[in-house]
Amino acid sequence: NPEELFNTVQRIFDTYDAWDERMQNLALSERTLKNLLDGSHRIFHNPIMVSTTDGFVIDYSSLMDTMPEFQEILQHNQVTVCGEGEKDCFTEVCHYQDPVTQKNNLFLDIYDKNRNAYRVILVEATRKLKIYDEYLLTHLAKYIQQMLEKYTVLQADISYTLDRLLSNILAVFSINNVNSNASKIVDDYMVGSETLQDIRHATTN
Numbered sequence: 001n002p003e004e005l006f007n008t009v010q011r012i013f014d015t016y017d018a019w020d021e022r023m024q025n026l027a028l029s030e031r032t033l034k035n036l037l038d039g040s041h042r043i044f045h046n047p048i049m050v051s052t053t054d055g056f057v058i059d060y061s062s063l064m065d066t067m068p069e070f071q072e073i074l075q076h077n078q079v080t081v082c083g084e085g086e087k088d089c090f091t092e093v094c095h096y097q098d099p100v101t102q103k104n105n106l107f108l109d110i111y112d113k114n115r116n117a118y119r120v121i122l123v124e125a126t127r128k129l130k131i132y133d134e135y136l137l138t139h140l141a142k143y144i145q146q147m148l149e150k151y152t153v154l155q156a157d158i159s160y161t162l163d164r165l166l167s168n169i170l171a172v173f174s175i176n177n178v179n180s181n182a183s184k185i186v187d188d189y190m191v192g193s194e195t196l197q198d199i200r201h202a203t204t205n
Contacts, residue, residue: 019043020139027143033059036147040140044133049121050144053109055081058118058148067125069101079121093134104129106137110145120144 019040026036037048038061047061047070057077064070073079082096093108104124109117120141122133 016043023140023143027146033144033147034062036140036143037061038063043136043140044122045127046125046129046133047123048140049079049123050148051079051119051121053081053117053119055079063126064123069103069125070123072100093137098123106133108138108141110141110148112145112149118144118148 019042022039023036026039033050037050037059040048041061041063047064047067049060049064050058052058055078057073057079060070060074064074080098080100082094093106095104095106097104101123106122106129107119109119111117120137122129122137
């Protein structure tokens with residue numbers, strides 16, 4: 001009857017609205033990417049991986065730690081990258097079968113502000129993939145992208161520090177009297193090292 005239909009629709013809306021709100025909060029907080037992936041398990045009922053486009057695994061759902069078929073991937077921190085002829089892309093989300101796990105996967109590529117490319121992979125493990133998983137994965141990818149952009153801001157700071165440090169050292173070596181500037185080389189190196197340590201400390205906390 002209409003009342004039952006309304007209640008069902010309302011429950012569905014409440015479930016996805018609560019998930020979306022939680023994803024927003026996690027993406028804006030200082031929590032890890034794994035928290036974001038684990039927080040989506042009730043929606044997808046399947047594990048999710050985030051990797052670079054060449055297959056280096058950045059993070060993954062905790063559920064995968066308990067599943068034997070994924071241990072080779074996790075041990076080598078590398079997921080198989082499918083070729084152009086091995087995937088079917090009807091939207092921005094593509095389908096392919098992983099040759100290691102023999103599982104059907106969905107994935108889409110995302111980019112951070114530095115245009116580095118990443119891949120969000122939904123693995124068919126504990127239940128069959130559904131058509132609507134494509135839309136949900138696209139939505140989740142926006143929050144993953146937001147969190148990755150926070151990481152790459154710190155990475156960009158590290159790259160800048162290294163570039164500046166190298167430039168300082170080269171500038172010093174270009175001066176004829178190297179001995180008189182040896183202390184500057186040491187000082188610049190020490191300052192750069194301390195800065196890098198501070199940044200690395202920030203990324204791990």
